[in-house]
Amino acid sequence: MSRLSKNLVTIYRTERLITRRRLAVVQQQTILMGIAGILVLLAVVLLNVSLFLALQNSMSPASAAALLAFGNLVFAGFLVLIARRNTVEEEVAPAVEVRDMAIADIEDELEEMTAEAREVVQAVKSIGSNPLGSAATLLVPLINMLIKSRNEK
Numbered sequence: 001m002s003r004l005s006k007n008l009v010t011i012y013r014t015e016r017l018i019t020r021r022r023l024a025v026v027q028q029q030t031i032l033m034g035i036a037g038i039l040v041l042l043a044v045v046l047l048n049v050s051l052f053l054a055l056q057n058s059m060s061p062a063s064a065a066a067l068l069a070f071g072n073l074v075f076a077g078f079l080v081l082i083a084r085r086n087t088v089e090e091e092v093a094p095a096v097e098v099r100d101m102a103i104a105d106i107e108d109e110l111e112e113m114t115a116e117a118r119e120v121v122q123a124v125k126s127i128g129s130n131p132l133g134s135a136a137t138l139l140v141p142l143i144n145m146l147i148k149s150r151n152e153k
Helices: 002-056 061-084 089-127 131-152
Strands: none
Touching: 002 061, 002 089, 089 131
């Protein structure tokens, strides 16, 4: 059972590591987006006022406002693309691989334990029909389980 407990601890630790890294990236993205939003808001307001005054001389005030609004939307889309570029998948790939290996090892160990338990059950069932021959078939799986448990310690 020590291999099983080691794998469970490994899965727990890797899941915790993956979650921490994802949370750190989301936290960093949120902070950067907030700061960028405040700075962009200030800059866009001042830029919009100056551009509006400059464009008002060559076109109608409505056209100048529409052109500035379109420019602001393009700029906001560019900022969103930059923020979405930051991902966590590359950083957590090794931890995901370790977790998947631990899960596969647990599955293999559980399959082995199930097969051994079936052998013991079959041997116990056959004791009634052939007590002397069944004793050997009962002892072999039990001895194997005992040897495995001693080797794991």
